[in-house]
Amino acid sequence: MNFGLSSEQQQLRAEIIAFAQSELNNRVRDRDHASEFDADAWRRCAKQGLMGLRMPQALGGGGKDTVTTVIALEALGYGCRDNGLTLAIPGQMWSIQEPLLAFGDSEQKKRFMPGLCDGSTPGAHAMTEPDNGSDAFACATTARREGDDYRLDGHKTMIGLAPVCGVALVFASTRPEHGQWGLSAFMVEAGTAGMHCQPASEKMGLRTAPLGDIVFRDCLVPAANRLGPEGAGQAIFNHSMDWERSFIFACHLGAMQAQLEAATQYASRRRQFGHAVADFQSVSNRLADMRLRLETCRLLLYKAAWLKDQGQAIPMHAALTKLHLGESLLASSLDAMRIHGGRGFMSEFEVERSVRDNAGGVIYSGTSDIQRQLIAKLLPVEQR
Ligand SMILES: Cc1cc2nc3c(=O)[nH]c(=O)nc-3n(C[C@H](O)[C@H](O)[C@H](O)COP(=O)(O)OP(=O)(O)OC[C@H]3O[C@@H](n4cnc5c(N)ncnc54)[C@H](O)[C@@H]3O)c2cc1C
Numbered sequence: 001m002n003f004g005l006s007s008e009q010q011q012l013r014a015e016i017i018a019f020a021q022s023e024l025n026n027r028v029r030d031r032d033h034a035s036e037f038d039a040d041a042w043r044r045c046a047k048q049g050l051m052g053l054r055m056p057q058a059l060g061g062g063g064k065d066t067v068t069t070v071i072a073l074e075a076l077g078y079g080c081r082d083n084g085l086t087l088a089i090p091g092q093m094w095s096i097q098e099p100l101l102a103f104g105d106s107e108q109k110k111r112f113m114p115g116l117c118d119g120s121t122p123g124a125h126a127m128t129e130p131d132n133g134s135d136a137f138a139c140a141t142t143a144r145r146e147g148d149d150y151r152l153d154g155h156k157t158m159i160g161l162a163p164v165c166g167v168a169l170v171f172a173s174t175r176p177e178h179g180q181w182g183l184s185a186f187m188v189e190a191g192t193a194g195m196h197c198q199p200a201s202e203k204m205g206l207r208t209a210p211l212g213d214i215v216f217r218d219c220l221v222p223a224a225n226r227l228g229p230e231g232a233g234q235a236i237f238n239h240s241m242d243w244e245r246s247f248i249f250a251c252h253l254g255a256m257q258a259q260l261e262a263a264t265q266y267a268s269r270r271r272q273f274g275h276a277v278a279d280f281q282s283v284s285n286r287l288a289d290m291r292l293r294l295e296t297c298r299l300l301l302y303k304a305a306w307l308k309d310q311g312q313a314i315p316m317h318a319a320l321t322k323l324h325l326g327e328s329l330l331a332s333s334l335d336a337m338r339i340h341g342g343r344g345f346m347s348e349f350e351v352e353r354s355v356r357d358n359a360g361g362v363i364y365s366g367t368s369d370i371q372r373q374l375i376a377k378l379l380p381v382e383q384r
Pocket residue numbers: 124125126127128132133134135157158159160161206211360363364365366367368369370373
């Protein structure tokens with residue numbers, strides 16, 4: 001087993017950190033207060049090749065393996081302080097590009113993948129509805145076949161990138177009487193008549209990432225936009241969650257490293273009772289816990305990437321990774337806040353933003369409760 005980086009990976013890492021530090025941190029605090037997405041930064045990341053890293057070169061991607069992609073995203077998260085941007089980019093990569101690559105026909109891949117890779121058509125993944133969340137397959141949106149089209153009716157909510165999307169991967173029921181087996185998936189282009197995208201109301205964190213609702217009313221979508229066969233929606237959703245739960249936090253791993261470095265420096269500089277506060281064991285214990293979380297998160301994430309490069313579906317490992325990284329991010333952000341004392345609470349110092357941004361990680365892509373449930377359900381399968 002080799003945990004070292006190749007010289008190519010080291011170079012890619014260094015290039016991305018330099019790019020992120022110089023190009024992506026413009027007015028982050030102001031944009032957080034104004035809930036403003038940086039569309040220019042999105043395009044610059046695409047131009048840098050980040051969105052297409054793992055996609056085939058013939059479709060506009062970079063043709064990298066999963067381990068290299070994760071290393072690149074970690075570097076992006078280390079250099080970029082816009083946590084909304086570093087959630088939105090992997091969100092599109094894992095939950096739209098991967099299912100398109102696995103289930104799209106060659107025509108669909110040629111139509112949609114280049115625009116996803118070059119940033120011109122941001123992609124949204126639309127499953128959640130007002131009455132389905134954790135119980136994702138209890139989906140009320142319907143898609144009824146009418147000749148060469150499907151008529152979509154329904155309401156999707158809390159959808160990443162919805163207000164700015166160029167295309168949405170939408171899950172809808174083509175046979176409601178078959179429950180979860182009757183779900184199908186559609187690539188729906190923004191601007192299609194009957195598709196209405198709206199921004200969400202104000203949110204606690206991740207304010208620089210657009211989130212919103214998509215409402216379908218008599219929305220005619222060509223049958224040529226259906227991904228996979230009718231009834232494949234459940235398999236397509238599970239496939240996208242295998243990727244998303246494994247790697248949605250790849251950028252956050254880099255941010256955790258930067259957070260630990262900042263907290264360590266602050267604790268060494270800040271003096272109370274004639275000592276650096278890092279000399280007090282209550283403070284150094286927190287730094288040690290943050291370091292341990294960083295290490296265990298990295299091991300889980302890199303192993304997931306390695307497993308994916310072996311061509312495996314990894315539902316157990318994906319759930320373990322999502323659960324541990326989501327909880328660790330929040331715990332370490334709270335530790336960083338405590339280490340900074342009162343300054344950790346003040347918006348001026350930006351430590352509080354990581355707490356608000358990382359609180360979402362225990363909810364999206366399936367809550368921590370749901371990941372625990374999945375892990376427990378898969379234990380007997382694993383022991384077979
Ligand atoms: C920042 C953000 C981005 C998001 N992006 C997207 C997106 O791009 N696309 C998309 O489709 N959705 C997205 N979502 C929605 C997200 O997937 C759901 O919020 C999440 O799955 C939880 O669903 P819910 O909010 O309906 O909560 P509920 O399912 O109503 O859960 C409420 C509470 O009950 C618990 N609970 C529910 N069922 C069980 C159970 N069986 N066992 C134990 N506990 C249970 C939950 O853990 C939670 O604590 C996003 C959400 C957020 C916050």
